[in-house]
Amino acid sequence: MTWIPPALAVNPWLTHTARIADIVSECDGIATYRLCLDTSDNASAYVFEPGQFNMLYVPGVGESAISMSGDAHEPDGWIHTVRVAGNVTRSLAQLECGQTLGVRGPFGTGWPIPQLVGKNVVVVAGGLGLAPLRPLVYHLVRHRSQFQNVSLIVGARTAAGLLYPTEYANWTQAGIDVQLTVDRATAGWNGNIGVVTALLDRLKLNQIERASVVTCGPEVMMKYVGMSAMQRGIPAEQIWVSMERNMQCAAGLCGHCQLGPAFICKDGPVLRYDRLQPYLFVESL
Ligand SMILES: Cc1cc2nc3c(=O)[nH]c(=O)nc-3n(C[C@H](O)[C@H](O)[C@H](O)COP(=O)(O)OP(=O)(O)OC[C@H]3O[C@@H](n4cnc5c(N)ncnc54)[C@H](O)[C@@H]3O)c2cc1C
Incomplete structure (x- = not known):
């Protein structure tokens, strides 16, 4: 379809x-x-x-x-x-x-689904960041054959903070490589411990030039995901992040959500990393 x-x-x-x-x-x-x-x-x-x-x-x-x-x-x-x-x-x-x-x-803008078709797709979510990514994951599951390898890296502070845990098995069964990590292990957790970028750095990626990364989570996490992806050789034009700012009108008029030249409500929330990169490194912007 x-x-x-x-x-x-x-x-x-x-x-x-x-x-x-x-x-x-x-x-x-x-x-x-x-x-x-x-x-x-x-x-x-x-x-x-x-x-x-x-x-x-x-x-x-x-x-x-x-x-x-x-x-x-x-x-x-x-x-x-x-x-x-x-x-x-x-x-x-x-x-x-x-x-x-x-x-x-x-x-707002959605995830760049047409640009992901035919690519190795790496989805990186931190905490509540999985919420805006879940509709994309559903799309990848439904149209799995249109994409090459699909990986989903999900991080949370503890296992209790991993959102939608009952869905991971279905996503794995649909051909998505789901990898979980927590900042702090609690009783019963025997999976990965550490930040999402540690998993991204280790991820097996064939044909790096055909890889795209989409990410949502705390801003500092997205900044480092972008840096890790670029260190792996993925160009900034193939990395997308979903940004949050104080939203008031949501129609591109009030300016509350302005970040550099972009209004997050209408130019975002999904933006290409190369467009955001200069602003992500300005403290408290
Ligand atoms: C495009 C977009 C999508 C979002 N999606 C979700 C979502 O799916 N689920 C969800 O729970 N939240 C989401 N948020 C964040 C949510 O809009 C804010 O948390 C919102 O301000 C909560 O309203 P409030 O009146 O309860 O808290 P407020 O009184 O507005 O804020 C409480 C505290 O959080 C701070 N704050 C407010 N907004 C932000 C922000 N964007 N980033 C960092 N700190 C902030 C304030 O300064 C204040 O200290 C999204 C934000 C944006 C811009």
């Missing part, structure tokens, strides 16, 4: 009412929500590209940018994995199934 990016004709100011259909607790302070639009009865309402995000609005509290973390091919609602950080996400965490919130979106 060929990948056709969906049309991105959204009204950026229109907030839709969505009902929480399902809540899954992932780990301490992180839960996954399936949202169904109150007024929608058709699948086309849920079209998005892997890598895009929505603005979730908790009435009376405010809005937060939250990535899509579900399967873009499944018309069963919008799925978001949310970590409690401040006012909005704390209030969201107090909502229960059946309660409503507002949704604007989807916004």
